[in-house]
Amino acid sequence: MEQSQQQLLQWLFATAQGNKQAFEQLYQATSGKLFSVSLHLLRRNDWAEDVLQDAYVRIWHNAGDYHAEKGSVMSWMISITRYRALDLLKSRRVKAEHLDLSEELPDEVQPGEAIGLVRDKVKLDDCMQGLADEHRQSIQLAYFNGLSHQEITAHTGSPLGSVKSWIRRGLTQLKRCLEA
Numbered sequence: 001m002e003q004s005q006q007q008l009l010q011w012l013f014a015t016a017q018g019n020k021q022a023f024e025q026l027y028q029a030t031s032g033k034l035f036s037v038s039l040h041l042l043r044r045n046d047w048a049e050d051v052l053q054d055a056y057v058r059i060w061h062n063a064g065d066y067h068a069e070k071g072s073v074m075s076w077m078i079s080i081t082r083y084r085a086l087d088l089l090k091s092r093r094v095k096a097e098h099l100d101l102s103e104e105l106p107d108e109v110q111p112g113e114a115i116g117l118v119r120d121k122v123k124l125d126d127c128m129q130g131l132a133d134e135h136r137q138s139i140q141l142a143y144f145n146g147l148s149h150q151e152i153t154a155h156t157g158s159p160l161g162s163v164k165s166w167i168r169r170g171l172t173q174l175k176r177c178l179e180a
Contacts, residue, residue: 008073016063023060030074031056034081041085041146051088055081082146127177135170138163 008029014022034055039048058080066076128136134156141147141155152163 037081038085051084055084131170135166138166139170
């Protein structure tokens with residue numbers, strides 16, 4: 001059951017005062033949603049769990065920094081989780097870019113697989129560049145930034161139906177391009 005903004009706000013303000021019980025209630029009410037956001041972006045349970053833990057540490061330490069006029073408590077918490085997930089992806093990407101294929105790789109990644117991943121990334125980048133601007137932007141906002149259709153609508157100022165169509169058409173074009 002989704003908690004009301006008022007209840008989340010009360011728990012967050014109590015958390016800002018160091019109330020561990022309120023923080024536990026906030027966690028119980030919101031952790032499922034935040035884990036879902038993290039897992040959607042990362043596609044790995046272990047990474048999503050790490051991000052969730054890090055996000056709640058930040059929420060605990062920064063609860064007093066929340067400002068209601070900037071959005072709902074849940075939106076604020078989701079943005080913290082998204083930024084943590086994106087930071088993790090960025091750090092993993094940087095490590096992968098500096099990977100020396102002559103070095104011994106961990107068991108889960110073989111040298112041929114790493115080269116294949118790089119080729120897949122280059123192909124995906126090429127296919128993304130072939131999309132219409134609105135299709136590419138909508139897909140990037142949805143799949144790389146983790147925004148919902150409504151959030152993309154707010155971000156771009158475009159109608160919801162258009163955003164959904166752009167994503168659907170763009171994904172169809174990407175599929176064709178990647179399979180070619």
